[in-house]
Amino acid sequence: MIPGRLLHRIAALTCSARSLEQVVEPAIADLQREQGMAALVSNYVAVLKVLGLCVLDISEATDDDRRAVKRTLAWGLVFTCPLTLLFVMPPLSSFPEVRGWFAATLLVPQALPLAIPIGLAFAVAVGLPGRPTMNVVKGVVLVAVGASLVSFAALAWGLPVGNEGFRRVAADVARSNGELVSVDPSKGPNEMWLSELSREISGMTAAGNHRGARRYSWTFHLRFTLALAVMAVATFLLSVPIDRRLFRGLIAFVTCFSYWALIYIGELAIRRDYLTPFAGAWLPNLICAAATMVALSWSMRPGRSDVVNHA
Amino acid sequence: MEVPRLSSAERLILQLLAGEEMFGLQLVEQSGGALKRGTVYVTLGRMQDKGYVESWTEKQPPGAIGLPRRLYRPTAYGLRVLEAWEAAARTFRRRPQLKPAT
Numbered sequence: 001m002i003p004g005r006l007l008h009r010i011a012a013l014t015c016s017a018r019s020l021e022q023v024v025e026p027a028i029a030d031l032q033r034e035q036g037m038a039a040l041v042s043n044y045v046a047v048l049k050v051l052g053l054c055v056l057d058i059s060e061a062t063d064d065d066r067r068a069v070k071r072t073l074a075w076g077l078v079f080t081c082p083l084t085l086l087f088v089m090p091p092l093s094s095f096p097e098v099r100g101w102f103a104a105t106l107l108v109p110q111a112l113p114l115a116i117p118i119g120l121a122f123a124v125a126v127g128l129p130g131r132p133t134m135n136v137v138k139g140v141v142l143v144a145v146g147a148s149l150v151s152f153a154a155l156a157w158g159l160p161v162g163n164e165g166f167r168r169v170a171a172d173v174a175r176s177n178g179e180l181v182s183v184d185p186s187k188g189p190n191e192m193w194l195s196e197l198s199r200e201i202s203g204m205t206a207a208g209n210h211r212g213a214r215r216y217s218w219t220f221h222l223r224f225t226l227a228l229a230v231m232a233v234a235t236f237l238l239s240v241p242i243d244r245r246l247f248r249g250l251i252a253f254v255t256c257f258s259y260w261a262l263i264y265i266g267e268l269a270i271r272r273d274y275l276t277p278f279a280g281a282w283l284p285n286l287i288c289a290a291a292t293m294v295a296l297s298w299s300m301r302p303g304r305s306d307v308v309n310h311a
Numbered sequence: 312m313e314v315p316r317l318s319s320a321e322r323l324i325l326q327l328l329a330g331e332e333m334f335g336l337q338l339v340e341q342s343g344g345a346l347k348r349g350t351v352y353v354t355l356g357r358m359q360d361k362g363y364v365e366s367w368t369e370k371q372p373p374g375a376i377g378l379p380r381r382l383y384r385p386t387a388y389g390l391r392v393l394e395a396w397e398a399a400a401r402t403f404r405r406r407p408q409l410k411p412a413t
Binding site: 002004008018019022023024025026027028029030032033034042043045046049050053054 | 334335336347348349350352353355356359366376377378379380381
């Protein structure tokens with residue numbers, strides 16, 4: 001199979017004819033001549049970056065723009081890493097007999113989708129200049145898209161594998177301590193793949209177990225919601241026209257706190273039949289999107305300076 | 312008349328192409344890391360729009376698979392712009408008193 005064919009098809013759908021001929025195709029042609037896995041992977045990443053730049057139509061970036069985006073990305077990693085460790089702690093502390101880096105690593109996929117949006121929210125608050133240029137905003141949006149893809153991969157594939165692995169490790173440790181544990185403990189919703197969740201929901205609905213079906217359905221939709229949480233939070237913080245980092249940091253804190261509060265409110269509303277599982281799961285993202293529209297229209301009203309510097 | 316702008320990446324690309332025509336990836340390798348794989352093609356596209364470089368796809372042998380690679384070389388205009396910027400840089404290096412007072 002020739003590498004880059006799928007990328008070429010995606011580019012043909014998303015880029016202009018000029019960008020395709022002059023920018024994307026040379027990148028793909030060079031990729032197809034690469035030998036070795038490392039060179040191939042780095043060229044794939046480069047072609048994806050080229051695609052992103054073409055689709056977002058990022059104009060010539062200055063050194064200041066590049067530094068601002070790199071600074072935001074660096075702060076994102078600085079915040080996300082300790083947050084991931086923090087979110088790994090509660091399940092580990094629930095099983096004090098389970099120790100070791102391997103067990104902790106199994107819990108990283110369930111911590112990442114929580115840590116990434118909070119990490120990027122504070123990175124946007126701390127890393128960006130007072131009024132970012134349009135190039136910087138587009139660059140941060142690209143970073144948020146990449147972070148969303150990482151979150152989705154963690155939720156769709158990492159979470160079921162990691163949680164199931166941790167459960168088995170905990171069961172083995174309990175068994176070795178002489179406790180009576182089922183040979184093959186059944187999976188809960190957080191150990192299921194998306195396809196398994198979907199089948200379970202259909203089975204429960206057919207069996208008349210609507211309460212269970214609603215709970216599993218909420219878990220199913222929440223995986224997609226949480227994958228987009230980083231986009232929702234980042235675009236809201238980019239739209240808020242506040243120059244001072246301290247105030248932006250406070251707004252980032254309030255935004256993240258409110259987001260997670262809305263997740264719990266959504267779950268409660270589903271349990272009491274006030275909302276459907278779909279509406280309850282998407283509630284935080286919908287409210288974030290509405291808040292973003294309000295912030296943008298407020299910042300762009302006549303007499304108010306633009307939220308971004310169009311330099 | 313507006314003086315043509317030349318970013319540091321464009322200057323480096325013109326300097327590298329002044330010696331010989333190259334593919335995009337060769338420019339990245341020759342630059343020693345100064346040019347990035349993800350942005351060199353976008354920069355080359357802009358330089359074509361500005362008229363600094365021209366490009367063409369290589370002739371592929373019959374039966375070759377994959378897209379044809381694109382070769383780049385500077386235009387006469389691009390070389391003139393580079394020459395003008397290098398002359399300006401030499402002038403500033405020769406005359407240290409031209410630096411703004413701090």
